[in-house]
Amino acid sequence: MAEKAYIGPEAIIEKKKKYIMPCLGHFYKEPRQFVKGSMQYLYDSEGRKYLDCFAGVSVMNCGHCNPEITKKVQEQVGTLQHVCNIYLTENFVNLAEKLAEVTPGKLQKTFFCSTGSEATEGALLLASIYTGNNEIIALRNGLHGRTKLGMSVTGIQMWRTDENPVGGIHFAPNPYCYRCPLGKKRETCDLACANMVEDVIQTSTAGHPGAFIAETIQGNAGIVVPPEGYFQRVKEILAQHNTLFIADEVQTGFGRTGRMFAIENFGVVPDIMAVAKALGNGAPISAFISTAEIADTYTRPGASTLGGNPVSTTAGLAVLDYIEKHDLCQNASERGEQLRAGLREIQKRHAIIGDIRGLGLMTGAEFVHADKSPAAAELDDVLETLKDRGFIIGKNGVARNVMAFQPPLVITAEDIDNVLNALEMVLTEKKL
Structure with missing residues (x-):
């Protein structure tokens, strides 16, 4: 069989300019055309191999073209692809049952859709239905989607394309300890950022907002991990005002942080959870999940044409089976500790790394100048060189100066050593 010919990066970029809306950019000055994936590795159109340390932005938790998952999906594609969820099929109720088993607390009932944006939008809708109040509190530097409401609750200006956001949304400071928005020190702050949620409710709302939405770990903000006790304090405040807590687990779910869901690291249970990305391991599927008490108030007709279709739910069931069978949560925890320990050693010799933070295999290394200002250009240069190697x-990061490690959870100890060694070499060569 003749080897397939690829049009290559330059031709793709030309077609993008002609046929794709200009809002969609791409990484790298000299991008590559990826044509093949195999577990933690990617291959380009010229046959070069890459260790993938980003997993398509926390999507490919079980690895690219995972044979165990792919086999089940292929079998389903050859049997039944779609009838819409207003007809009865088995996989979507089985996956909902499985999600009820693996999600924390009494989260039980699921609504399936196709993207993270749909899931967060649906979660906010459900909170409004249940509470009868559509006021929302979100966090600065959060990112929750590209729909009008999703953009409106997003606290990063570059992602707020719509210049006329939805009203009734109020922002609290995010728990960004390295650059505390309140000028506090972690050791003595007494969770001032969490206490500000109460202040926002008292001064900016009618007193009982319907929902508080937060990414458990803020991804696009730069892998911002809340301090211990943050969500517990926030949950106490919300309970006093009959406000529901929505955990956006779109990036953090399904083993990424060493637990099935990141919120499990913080000792609280959300009222509603939004999930997507890794649930399908490349298949488009998302969901919002809640308790029976809350979910049962959503009674007016609602459907998602492709939500919970047989192929995507097959992928979801296979993903959950694979995570449990191969103990990916444990591997994420161990490899994440190894990664951060290695980064801390590199940090001792290279002052360009100002902060290292994360849980499991969701780790950020913030690049800064001597005065702590963001070193985005230097990061771009390092990432370009690492790509070439x-x-x-x-x-990610608001200033785009945070190196983000979010690899497939099947990554090995040897892989982690290899990327750490490569990073050390590049930083040394560039005298950073």
Whole structure:
């Protein structure tokens, strides 16, 4: 069989300019055309191999083209692909049952859709239905989707494309200890950022907002991990005002942080949870999940044409089976500790790394100048060089200066050593 010919990066970029809306950018000055994936590795159109340390932004938790998952999906594609969820099929109720088993607390009933944006939008709708109040509190620097409401509750200006956001939304400071928005020190702050939620309710709302929404770990903000006790304090405040807590687990769910869901690291249970990305391991599926008491108030007709279709729910069931069978939560925890320990050693020799933070295999290394100002250009240069040497690493942060490690959870100890060694070499060569 003749080897397939690929049009290559330059031709793709030209077609993008002609046929794709200009809002969609791409990483790298010299991007590559990826044509194949195998577990934690990617391959480009010229046959080069890369260790993927970003997993398509926390999507491919079980690895690219995972044989165990792919086999089940292929079988389903050949049997029944779609009838819409207003007809009866088995997989979507089985997956909902499984989600009720693995989610924390009394989360039980699921509504399936296709994207993270739909899931967060649906979660906010459900909170409004249950509480009868559509006021929302969100966090600065949060990111919750590209729908009008999703953009409106997003606290990062670059992602708020709509210049006329939805009203009734109020923002509290985010728990960003390295750059505390309140100028506090972690050791003595007494969770001032959490206490500000009470202040926002008292001064900016009618007193009983319907929902508080937060990413358990803020991804696009730069892998911002709340301090211990943060969500517990917030939950106490919300309970006093009959406000529901929505955990946005779109990036953090399904083993990413060493627990099935990141919120399990913080000792609280949300009232509603939004999930997506890794649930399908590349198949488009998302969901919002709540308690029976809350979910049962959503009685007016609602459906999602492709939500919970047989193929995506097959993928979801296979993902949950694979995570449990291969103990990916444990691997995420161990490899994450190894990664952060290695980064801390590198930090001792390279002052460009100002902060290292994360849980499991969701880790950020913030690049800064001597005065702590963001070093975004330097990060871009390092990422470009690492790409040329076979390592795909992400970036995020409001200033786009945080190196983001969110690899497939099947990554090995040897892989972690390899990327750490490559990073050390690049930083040394560039005298950073």
